[in-house]
Amino acid sequence: MDIFIQQLINGLVLGSIYALVALGYTMVYGILELINFAHGEVTMIGAMVALAVIGAIAGSALDLPGLLVVLAGVMVAIPACMALGFTIEKVAYRPLRRAPRLAPLITAIGVSIMLQNTAMLIWGRQYVSFPPLIPHNSHEILGAHITDLQIFIILLSMLIMGGLWLLVQKSRLGRAMRATAQSKEVAALMGVNVDRVISATFLIGSALAAIAGVMVSAYYGLAHYYMGFMLGLKAFSAAVLGGIGNIAGAMLGGLLLGVIEALGAGYIGDLTGGFLGSHYQDVFAFFVLIMVLVFRPSGLLGERLASRA
Amino acid sequence: MPERFRLRSRTSARTALILLAVLLVTLPFLTEATLGRSWIRVLDFALLYIILALGLNIVVGYAGLLDLGYVAFYALGAYLYAWLASPHFGLHLPFWAVLPLGAALAGVFGVLLGTPTLRLRGDYLAIVTLGFGEIIRIFMNNLNAPVNITNGPQGINLIDPVNVAGLSFGKTQQVLGLTFSSAHFYYYLFLAFTLATVFIAYRLQDSRIGRAWVAIREDEVAAAAMGINTRNVKLLAFAMGAVFGGLAGGLFAAFQGFISPESFNLWESILILCMIVLGGMGHIPGVILGALLLTVLPEALRYLGDWQRLVLGEVLLEPTDLRMLLFGAALVLMMIYRPEGLIPSRQRKREFHAEDGVVEQEQSSLYDTRG
Numbered sequence: 270m271d272i273f274i275q276q277l278i279n280g281l282v283l284g285s286i287y288a289l290v291a292l293g294y295t296m297v298y299g300i301l302e303l304i305n306f307a308h309g310e311v312t313m314i315g316a317m318v319a320l321a322v323i324g325a326i327a328g329s330a331l332d333l334p335g336l337l338v339v340l341a342g343v344m345v346a347i348p349a350c351m352a353l354g355f356t357i358e359k360v361a362y363r364p365l366r367r368a369p370r371l372a373p374l375i376t377a378i379g380v381s382i383m384l385q386n387t388a389m390l391i392w393g394r395q396y397v398s399f400p401p402l403i404p405h406n407s408h409e410i411l412g413a414h415i416t417d418l419q420i421f422i423i424l425l426s427m428l429i430m431g432g433l434w435l436l437v438q439k440s441r442l443g444r445a446m447r448a449t450a451q452s453k454e455v456a457a458l459m460g461v462n463v464d465r466v467i468s469a470t471f472l473i474g475s476a477l478a479a480i481a482g483v484m485v486s487a488y489y490g491l492a493h494y495y496m497g498f499m500l501g502l503k504a505f506s507a508a509v510l511g512g513i514g515n516i517a518g519a520m521l522g523g524l525l526l527g528v529i530e531a532l533g534a535g536y537i538g539d540l541t542g543g544f545l546g547s548h549y550q551d552v553f554a555f556f557v558l559i560m561v562l563v564f565r566p567s568g569l570l571g572e573r574l575a576s577r578a
Numbered sequence: 579m580p581e582r583f584r585l586r587s588r589t590s591a592r593t594a595l596i597l598l599a600v601l602l603v604t605l606p607f608l609t610e611a612t613l614g615r616s617w618i619r620v621l622d623f624a625l626l627y628i629i630l631a632l633g634l635n636i637v638v639g640y641a642g643l644l645d646l647g648y649v650a651f652y653a654l655g656a657y658l659y660a661w662l663a664s665p666h667f668g669l670h671l672p673f674w675a676v677l678p679l680g681a682a683l684a685g686v687f688g689v690l691l692g693t694p695t696l697r698l699r700g701d702y703l704a705i706v707t708l709g710f711g712e713i714i715r716i717f718m719n720n721l722n723a724p725v726n727i728t729n730g731p732q733g734i735n736l737i738d739p740v741n742v743a744g745l746s747f748g749k750t751q752q753v754l755g756l757t758f759s760s761a762h763f764y765y766y767l768f769l770a771f772t773l774a775t776v777f778i779a780y781r782l783q784d785s786r787i788g789r790a791w792v793a794i795r796e797d798e799v800a801a802a803a804m805g806i807n808t809r810n811v812k813l814l815a816f817a818m819g820a821v822f823g824g825l826a827g828g829l830f831a832a833f834q835g836f837i838s839p840e841s842f843n844l845w846e847s848i849l850i851l852c853m854i855v856l857g858g859m860g861h862i863p864g865v866i867l868g869a870l871l872l873t874v875l876p877e878a879l880r881y882l883g884d885w886q887r888l889v890l891g892e893v894l895l896e897p898t899d900l901r902m903l904l905f906g907a908a909l910v911l912m913m914i915y916r917p918e919g920l921i922p923s924r925q926r927k928r929e930f931h932a933e934d935g936v937v938e939q940e941q942s943s944l945y946d947t948r949g
Contacts, residue, residue: 379909555709
């Protein structure tokens with residue numbers, strides 16, 4: 270039972286990070302029907318930039334409190350990722366908006382490879398470690414441990430998702446985004462600047478990715494040029510699980526996938542009699558993805574069908 | 579006059595064919611004399627990648643299904659070869675028995691993966707196949723305990739070389755007064771398989787099935803209305819592609835004598851996809867050119883390191899690191915400026931540069947979210 274609650278907590282923490290990244294996928298897909306393959310890489314760049322800033326400040330003579338240093342890193346990472354997301358859309362996706370379907374997807378893969386290898390050239394192949402700036406206070410709930418950082422990650426994600434929900438439902442920009450998602454042509458006729466809405470979507474998604482990237486690297490204490498790939502795939506799976514194009518779905522899918530993964534990794538050894546171990550953790554996301562696509566392609570909350578031939 | 583003209587063109591075509599045949603037969607010796615023995619291995623890999631690229635071309639180029647996990651089938655073929663012809667399980671079956679088995683295994687997995695996923699739209703399929711590729715790799719990496727099936731990240735070693743009529747391809751031998759190294763033998767073996775693959779690819783393209791694939795690629799609803807069983811025909815494309823992948827995997831295992839999960843990562847899938855995109859999707863000469871370029875160019879890139887050392891005194895940018903960056907850039911630039919590839923088929927070119935309004939409208943409606 271302790272293991273169950275512990276894994277549930279771990280899953281919720283991971284899940285909130287997945288949800289933040291999944292939002293980026295789902296918003297872009299909702300409007301452009303494009304799987305922004307490079308989104309995971311934007312997350313990675315966010316983590317790397319933040320770590321570079323944090324490392325530089327921590328290594329300098331300045332004696333700032335740890336949390337302030339982390340905040341500075343985040344504050345640099347967010348605009349960096351927003352600029353990156355904006356540029357990617359403008360340079361790689363916009364010229365292909367009227368091209369056959371496969372073209373933008375292949376471009377997205379190309380962008381993803383470029384970002385990954387650029388990061389490798391800049392930061393090297395080795396893992397970059399997160400300096401021990403965040404205090405490690407642990408609390409005990411029902412026999413399980415939860416750290417301050419875990420609580421903070423869950424709360425901040427909830428806050429951000431709530432804010433995004435308000436933005437999309439209540440604000441003028443949000444209404445324009447929803448209109449564009451329904452029909453670009455009609456939205457444009459109603460006076461919506463579609464290009465600007467698409468850019469805004471990429472900016473918001475990238476900002477969320479930057480925050481998620483810092484969270485992941487703080488949580489695991491590591492960052493790596495390759496980290497965005499798996500994270501991106503899992504977040505995409507989460508978005509599909511919740512119903513792609515649906516913002517509440519991405520949040521739900523993210524949390525659910527995190528929990529499934531954590532519980533799966535915790536129990537797979539017992540279930541298979543020790544044949545498969547916890548290093549199969551990464552398989553769960555794909556398994557969930559395939560199952561969802563087979564049995565409920567529209568996802569949990571999605572109304573649109575995935576197979577629209 | 580026309581009669582004579584036709585005759586001449588036929589003879590010149592025949593001359594070109596004979597010249598090409600002579601070139602292909604003597605190529606390894608020419609290469610050895612000019613560039614050195616290591617380049618014969620590059621040739622071998624180029625042929626192997628032509629087989630892989632033509633196999634993937636059936637899926638991506640003909641049927642228009644983006645398969646990002648193609649390397650999984652390659653891995654299955656290679657691992658099956660390693661299991662049945664190495665000291666790992668103590669089995670030493672001959673290659674002509676193992677190769678078809680590997681191809682069949684890959685085909686079965688193609689059907690298994692294709693059945694649930696092929697009704698999904700293209701971009702979902704891409705992600706699911708990508709996930710499948712990763713799952714296979716994760717299993718290959720971890721199935722060494724408690725029962726050692728794949729030997730984990732260390733991979734399987736000492737795989738039997740191909741053996742034809744008592745002639746082992748693994749050793750350097752004298753045949754007809756010429757020195758054949760292992761790379762020479764495999765060159766001819768791979769050449770035979772490549773030619774067979776090219777032949778099959780051409781025959782498929784002009785067949786009833788091939789035309790059904792293109793019809794599905796262009797418009798699935800219209801194809802179904804014309805009486806094509808789209809699900810089965812798509813599944814067939816998927817399985818066919820997988821069969822070529824499995825075959826190439828077996829050849830790879832025999833040629834290398836060693837395989838590990840590292841050889842079958844996602845980038846391998848992307849590399850093969852790059853070959854197709856670069857050369858011209860769905861067009862056989864284009865795909866062959868793409869495969870040749872992308873196997874030979876990275877080798878040539880190695881010289882970039884030497885030049886850097888010569889000019890700058892040190893290697894600033896490791897050419898192998900630069901390689902993937904250039905591939906990524908090539909994908910983006912090709913899609914934006916020349917999406918039909920270097921040597922496109924006439925049909926593809928028309929599609930990508932559609933000037934008549936109907937096609938234009940049709941394509942834009944694909945992006946309507948509720949259309």
